Amino acid sequence: MTDSPAATTLWHASSAEQTLATLESSAERGLSAEVVQARTIEYGENVLQHARSRGLLRMLLAQFADTMVVVLLVAALIAGIVGEPEDMIAIIAIVILNAVLGFAQEYRADRAMAALGALAQPLTQVRRDGTEVSVPSTALVPGDIVLLAAGNIVPADMRLLDAVHLSIEEAALTGESVPSRKDPAACPANASAVGDQTCMSFKGTTVVAGRGSGIVVATGMCTELGRIAALLRDEPESPSPLQQRLSVLGRKLAIAVVALCTIIFAAGLLRGEPVLLMFMTALSLAVAAIPEALPAVVAISLALGARRMVKQQALIRRLPAVETLGSVTYICTDKTGTLTENRMHVDSVVLGDGTAWTLSQPPAHDLTPLSEVMTLCTDVTVGAEGALVGDPTETALVRAGADVGVNKSALDAHWPRVGEVPFSSERARMTTIHRHESRVIVCTKGAPERVIAGCTSMRSADAIVPIDAARVLEQAESMAVSGLRVLAIATRTLSEQPDSAEHAEQELTLLALIGLIDPPRAEAKAAVETCQAAGIHVVMITGDHPATALAIATRLGIARADDVVLTGQDIPGLSDEDLAQRVTDVRVFARVAPEDKLRIVKALQSRGQYVAMTGDGVNDAPALKRANIGIAMGRGGTDVAREAAHMVLLDDNFATIVKAVHEGRRIYDNIRRFVRFVLSTNAGEIWTLFLAPFLGLPLPLLPIHILWMNLVTDGLPGITLAAEPAEPDSMQRPPRSPQESLLAGGLWQHALRVGLLMAALALGTQALTIRDGNSHWQTMTFTVLTLSQLFHLMAIRSERISIWTLGVRGNPALFYAVVAAFGLQMATLYVPAMNRIFHTVPLSWRELAVCVAVSSVVLFAVEGEKWWLRRHHPSSGFPS
Numbered sequence: 039m040t041d042s043p044a045a046t047t048l049w050h051a052s053s054a055e056q057t058l059a060t061l062e063s064s065a066e067r068g069l070s071a072e073v074v075q076a077r078t079i080e081y082g083e084n085v086l087q088h089a090r091s092r093g094l095l096r097m098l099l100a101q102f103a104d105t106m107v108v109v110l111l112v113a114a115l116i117a118g119i120v121g122e123p124e125d126m127i128a129i130i131a132i133v134i135l136n137a138v139l140g141f142a143q144e145y146r147a148d149r150a151m152a153a154l155g156a157l158a159q160p161l162t163q164v165r166r167d168g169t170e171v172s173v174p175s176t177a178l179v180p181g182d183i184v185l186l187a188a189g190n191i192v193p194a195d196m197r198l199l200d201a202v203h204l205s206i207e208e209a210a211l212t213g214e215s216v217p218s219r220k221d222p223a224a225c226p227a228n229a230s231a232v233g234d235q236t237c238m239s240f241k242g243t244t245v246v247a248g249r250g251s252g253i254v255v256a257t258g259m260c261t262e263l264g265r266i267a268a269l270l271r272d273e274p275e276s277p278s279p280l281q282q283r284l285s286v287l288g289r290k291l292a293i294a295v296v297a298l299c300t301i302i303f304a305a306g307l308l309r310g311e312p313v314l315l316m317f318m319t320a321l322s323l324a325v326a327a328i329p330e331a332l333p334a335v336v337a338i339s340l341a342l343g344a345r346r347m348v349k350q351q352a353l354i355r356r357l358p359a360v361e362t363l364g365s366v367t368y369i370c371t372d373k374t375g376t377l378t379e380n381r382m383h384v385d386s387v388v389l390g391d392g393t394a395w396t397l398s399q400p401p402a403h404d405l406t407p408l409s410e411v412m413t414l415c416t417d418v419t420v421g422a423e424g425a426l427v428g429d430p431t432e433t434a435l436v437r438a439g440a441d442v443g444v445n446k447s448a449l450d451a452h453w454p455r456v457g458e459v460p461f462s463s464e465r466a467r468m469t470t471i472h473r474h475e476s477r478v479i480v481c482t483k484g485a486p487e488r489v490i491a492g493c494t495s496m497r498s499a500d501a502i503v504p505i506d507a508a509r510v511l512e513q514a515e516s517m518a519v520s521g522l523r524v525l526a527i528a529t530r531t532l533s534e535q536p537d538s539a540e541h542a543e544q545e546l547t548l549l550a551l552i553g554l555i556d557p558p559r560a561e562a563k564a565a566v567e568t569c570q571a572a573g574i575h576v577v578m579i580t581g582d583h584p585a586t587a588l589a590i591a592t593r594l595g596i597a598r599a600d601d602v603v604l605t606g607q608d609i610p611g612l613s614d615e616d617l618a619q620r621v622t623d624v625r626v627f628a629r630v631a632p633e634d635k636l637r638i639v640k641a642l643q644s645r646g647q648y649v650a651m652t653g654d655g656v657n658d659a660p661a662l663k664r665a666n667i668g669i670a671m672g673r674g675g676t677d678v679a680r681e682a683a684h685m686v687l688l689d690d691n692f693a694t695i696v697k698a699v700h701e702g703r704r705i706y707d708n709i710r711r712f713v714r715f716v717l718s719t720n721a722g723e724i725w726t727l728f729l730a731p732f733l734g735l736p737l738p739l740l741p742i743h744i745l746w747m748n749l750v751t752d753g754l755p756g757i758t759l760a761a762e763p764a765e766p767d768s769m770q771r772p773p774r775s776p777q778e779s780l781l782a783g784g785l786w787q788h789a790l791r792v793g794l795l796m797a798a799l800a801l802g803t804q805a806l807t808i809r810d811g812n813s814h815w816q817t818m819t820f821t822v823l824t825l826s827q828l829f830h831l832m833a834i835r836s837e838r839i840s841i842w843t844l845g846v847r848g849n850p851a852l853f854y855a856v857v858a859a860f861g862l863q864m865a866t867l868y869v870p871a872m873n874r875i876f877h878t879v880p881l882s883w884r885e886l887a888v889c890v891a892v893s894s895v896v897l898f899a900v901e902g903e904k905w906w907l908r909r910h911h912p913s914s915g916f917p918s
């Protein structure tokens with residue numbers, strides 16, 4: 039990468055023209071594809087160099103760096119030198135196999151996360167070859183002409199070319215959180231500090247309002263941001279709450295296991311077993327039974343879960359969100375575009391005096407002046423073949439205008455725009471100013487109450503009359519009640535340009551109220567029902583009119599028609615305590631400002647709720663950050679909102695949130711299943727070795743057996759529990775408390791019980807076979823324990839549902855894993871070379887049948903437990 043021109047030029051001191059000339063670009067056409075290609079080679083990608091990502095070798099070596107594995111390897115070496123080298127080789131082989139499997143899993147998870155990271159890359163609007171295109175911001179090169187809009191994160195350092203009300207918050211660079219107003223014309227030559235360079239914008243800062251364009255002068259590490267070394271270090275992803283709790287659990291279990299292994303070791307010595315054998319036994323058991331891999335398993339399930347979710351259009355940006363999604367008790371959602379289709383069309387036009395008609399009727403009045411005003415007052419652009427590009431509310435207006443013969447392009451050419459106040463959710467309106475020769479017109483559209491506040495007159499059926507504001511508002515209300523989105527359109531004629539655009543929004547003449555239809559999404563109603571069954575409250579939070587909001591909410595089953603709607607006017611008057619009091623009764627919040635969203639989240643959280651909140655604007659970011667699950671829109675949303683969110687809806691669809699919650703519950707359940715399985719099998723092994731000496735039995739298993747079981751029966755097939763489909767009732771039970779222990783619902787009791795049963799079966803087989811004078815007792819004990827773990831795996835797939843109902847098809851991976859593990863176990867019995875390594879003997883058919891029959895008791899016992907659960911706790915998910 040060569041030095042960027044930024045290193046040598048003071049861009050802020052050169053004019054826009056000079057900058058364009060130096061970088062050989064053009065404001066209208068941008069760069070050509072060839073130049074972009076050449077400059078990409080010259081300057082590299084527009085990325086900050088992150089702390090090196092973990093290489094493959096490092097990842098592989100990390101598998102061996104685990105303390106327990108190191109201890110085992112060292113012990114195996116010592117054992118090999120003083121005792122049997124065959125054992126040593128076998129142990130090392132198993133450890134390597136284990137590490138390779140761990141590596142494969144982690145690698146898959148890593149790849150999944152990298153793919154998600156690439157998806158989360160923001161796009162930038164650039165002008166290249168004379169057309170506007172969206173490119174990943176990593177693909178920018180110096181000389182590119184970039185278009186900025188409110189909500190963008192500035193993708194590179196730029197010299198601004200033009201700006202309309204452009205204000206940019208530069209706290210990332212300057213620490214100053216008050217946005218600075220940008221002006222391409224004003225740049226003091228001696229403005230050395232970043233904060234003073236008003237004609238520049240810098241990578242990593244955020245556009246909070248307005249729009250503009252600029253020419254890229256520096257990319258990647260050559261940007262101001264790139265120079266600040268401290269900002270380049272990636273924050274490490276902190277472990278998820280579940281992972282943290284698992285490490286605590288793991289540590290406690292480790293202490294217990296070490297204590298038990300010490301007793302086993304001592305008991306063996308007292309009975310006169312060889313020291314080395316006892317030492318290796320105790321050590322193998324410790325390695326096998328300490329569930330130190332659980333946090334890693336969780337990380338992998340979360341990553342793979344995130345990958346599955348993205349296929350359902352939910353992009354996870356923070357991994358722990360996957361596990362906590364299932365705990366959500368409140369979903370606070372936007373209306374427009376999330377619950378509705380955001381595909382609008384004009385339904386009706388109503389004049390100030392109540393004269394109304396729908397678009398199906400031929401207009402009784404000349405609609406051209408109205409249509410011209412509402413067409414001019416939009417940022418819609420006419421793309422190829424006349425397609426309208428822009429905000430759906432605005433394209434609906436332009437389309438309606440076109441229906442009465444108003445041509446957007448021709449109108450724009452006739453009335454060039456000379457000033458504007460852009461739309462913002464806070465102002466809920468937008469104004470543009472246009473000039474033709476000496477005539478100037480002001481066009482305003484927006485929320486009726488805001489626009490009418492600036493109107494002094496209105497158009498009635500046959501004249502311009504003084505406005506009757508109360509009557510018009512009533513009119514708007516009655517349109518909203520039927521679910522229409524209502525916009526007021528107003529205008530004013532001036533003889534000269536006003537000194538400021540804001541001053542233009544007065545003495546307006548109201549032309550009409552426009553009613554727009556935005557149909558609810560087809561799948562939204564069912565998704566709301568699913569939430570209600572799953573104990574999740576759905577709340578609508580919208581910038582729209584209270585009556586429109588309530589009408590749509592009622593249609594979707596979120597609210598009842600007589601529910602109260604809390605509005606943005608009510609909320610500031612409520613103290614935090616009052617709001618917290620009332621918040622859980624409200625289903626619809628309307629005309630809400632982004633600050634109110636933050637207060638609503640806090641109020642719900644203070645009531646112990648676990649809140650998911652959607653948002654799309656710059657000012658939604660604090661609420662998204664604060665929410666337990668902040669959800670941004672992938673299509674309609676801003677970069678800033680996406681950056682702040684835990685999850686991005688790629689299709690902006692409410693139903694996708696519900697799917698993600700469903701998936702989150704499934705993933706959590708599967709992690710729980712895995713923990714249940716691992717703890718039970720470990721308990722089985724421990725009980726067996728611990729109890730044997732007290733029952734006067736010889737050492738039931740050799741170290742190699744223990745390690746084999748650890749790998750073949752719980753390590754490998756256990757992982758396939760992650761592929762288990764959701765239980766059919768997973769969305770019919772209340773959300774799990776995020777504080778709930780992983781071991782809740784009788785999990786550890788189950789593990790102890792089943793472990794004890796496995797040990798009883800193994801030791802019983804051992805005792806009876808020894809009594810019969812059969813020298814095959816160790817092989818049989820080993821086989822019973824292994825097979826009983828496989829039987830347990832099949833039964834444990836559901837906490838309640840019988841294996842006969844589950845069938846094989848729900849989780850074929852698990853079925854194959856069980857078959858494979860069974861085959862491998864048979865290999866240790868019947869392949870002569872394996873006999874030598876495992877110190878086993880080929881069992882007779884009768885002996886094998888006994889082993890299978892005895893171990894199947896575990897399956898029937900666990901099925902019996904489930905049957906009892908279904909009988910006595912028919913409704914609840916997890917009885918405690």
Ligand SMILES: Nc1ncnc2c1ncn2[C@@H]1O[C@H](COP(=O)(O)OP(=O)(O)OP(=O)(O)O)[C@@H](O)[C@H]1O
Binds near residue numbers: 429432463468483524
């Ligand atoms: N392009 C626009 N120009 C002028 N006014 C608009 C425009 N878009 C929306 N409005 C008005 O501003 C209000 C607030 O808009 P905002 O985008 O905050 O919320 P919304 O789109 O109505 O609903 P939601 O918050 O559910 O997305 C709208 O109800 C409408 O009256």
Ligand SMILES: [Ca+2]
Binds near residue numbers: 372374581654
């Ligand atoms: Ca909106």
